[in-house]
Amino acid sequence: AQTVTQSQPEMSVQEAETVTLSCTYDTSENNYYLFWYKQPPSRQMILVIRQEAYKQQNATENRFSVNFQKAAKSFSLKISDSQLGDTAMYFCASITGTASKLTFGTGTRLQVTL
Amino acid sequence: GAGVSQSPSNKVTEKGKDVELRCDPISGHTALYWYRQSLGQGLEFLIYFQGNSAPDKSGLPSDRFSAERTGGSVSTLTIQRTQQEDSAVYLCASSFQGRSGTEAFFGQGTRLTVV
Numbered sequence: 001a002q003t004v005t006q007s008q009p010e011m012s013v014q015e016a017e018t019v020t021l022s023c024t025y026d027t028s029e030n031n032y033y034l035f036w037y038k039q040p041p042s043r044q045m046i047l048v049i050r051q052e053a054y055k056q057q058n059a060t061e062n063r064f065s066v067n068f069q070k071a072a073k074s075f076s077l078k079i080s081d082s083q084l085g086d087t088a089m090y091f092c093a094s095i096t097g098t099a100s101k102l103t104f105g106t107g108t109r110l111q112v113t114l
Numbered sequence: 115g116a117g118v119s120q121s122p123s124n125k126v127t128e129k130g131k132d133v134e135l136r137c138d139p140i141s142g143h144t145a146l147y148w149y150r151q152s153l154g155q156g157l158e159f160l161i162y163f164q165g166n167s168a169p170d171k172s173g174l175p176s177d178r179f180s181a182e183r184t185g186g187s188v189s190t191l192t193i194q195r196t197q198q199e200d201s202a203v204y205l206c207a208s209s210f211q212g213r214s215g216t217e218a219f220f221g222q223g224t225r226l227t228v229v
Contacts, residue, residue, distance in 0.1 A: 035217075043203065045220035091157065101170060102147065102207075102218055106156035 002027050004092050006105035013082045014113055020067075021077045021108045023092030030054075032096040034068070034075045039107075040088040048090070051075065079110075087112045116140075120206050120221035127196055127228055135191040135224045139208030146189050147207040147218065148181055157205065163189065196228045 003026045013019035025034065036048040051059045051068050058066050063083075067076045079086055092105040119138040127133050139146050148160040159173035163183045174180070178196075183189040193200055203225050207218040 037220075043223050045205065045207070047217050050217065089154075101159065101162050103159070104149075104157040109154070 002032075002094050002096060002101075002103040004094050004103050004105040006092055006108050008108045009106070010109045010111070012111045012113060013079075015082055015084060017082055018078060018080045019082055019110065021079075021090050021092075021110065023075045023077070023105055025073050025075060025092070025094045027073075027094060027096055029096040032094055034066075035093040035095075035102075036064070036066070036075075036077045037091045037093060037104075038086075038088045039091065040085075045091075049077065082112045084112050084114075086110060118206055118208050118219050118221035120204075120224050122224060123222065124225045125227070127226070129198060129228055130195055132192065132194045133196055133226065135193075135204050135206075135226070137189045137191070137206030137208075137221060139187065139189070139206070140219055141187075143208035143210050143219075144186060145209045145216075145218075146183055147209075148189070148191050149205045149207070151203045151205055151223070153202070160191070160204075193226075196226075198228045201226055201228045 005024045008022055032053045034051045038046045038048045049059050049061045049064050051066055058068050063080045065078045089107045089109050091107045093102050095102050121136045144165045146163040149157040150160055151157050161181045162170040178194045181191045203223040205223045207220045209216045209218040
């Protein structure tokens with residue numbers, strides 16, 4: 001079974017600063033994918049970034065990047081130059097080749113302050 | 115449509131009544147998920163449909179909950195004899211063929227309040 005753990009229920013960062021959200025996962029599969037989703041107050045879930053487990057290179061999307069440590073089963077999200085619009089719940093998720101079912105962590109609430 | 119559509123956006127119902135929540139996935143998406151999200155909490159998996167395969171119902175919390183997907187498209191989540199603990203946001207998501215690594219697109223959810 002897949003499990004995804006986010007150990008930081010809430011975090012705060014000042015505008016323009018950098019923040020890192022933690023995520024660990026557990027799977028016995030070799031073929032799997034990891035995601036970070038953002039859920040702003042509007043409730044709409046939006047994909048932020050995706051990482052394929054077979055790729056060693058860390059994924060990046062503009063100000064968002066991941067630190068994927070496969071051996072440690074760690075998948076943290078780094079947000080650079082934080083903006084007020086980054087305020088949201090962030091969910092880490094995984095899906096494996098056989099399960100084909102997204103499993104989510106419990107989320108981290110990020111507040112970006114002036 | 116352009117995205118996953120859920121209706122109604124909000125639903126207030128009396129305890130003991132039945133409710134139906136609807137999800138219109140993105141056209142061509144064969145995988146469909148239902149999740150439940152309590153206020154400020156994470157996502158609780160309910161049910162997963164993939165093409166013509168038998169659905170994965172392992173997340174349904176009780177036999178009061180059921181879901182169907184007609185014609186491989188629209189899905190309805192039914193909650194019978196609603197209880198106050200059923201109050202939550204119900205999120206639907208769809209993805210293309212449910213292939214690993216394929217992004218799941220979410221609707222905006224239905225906020226259910228049982229009074």
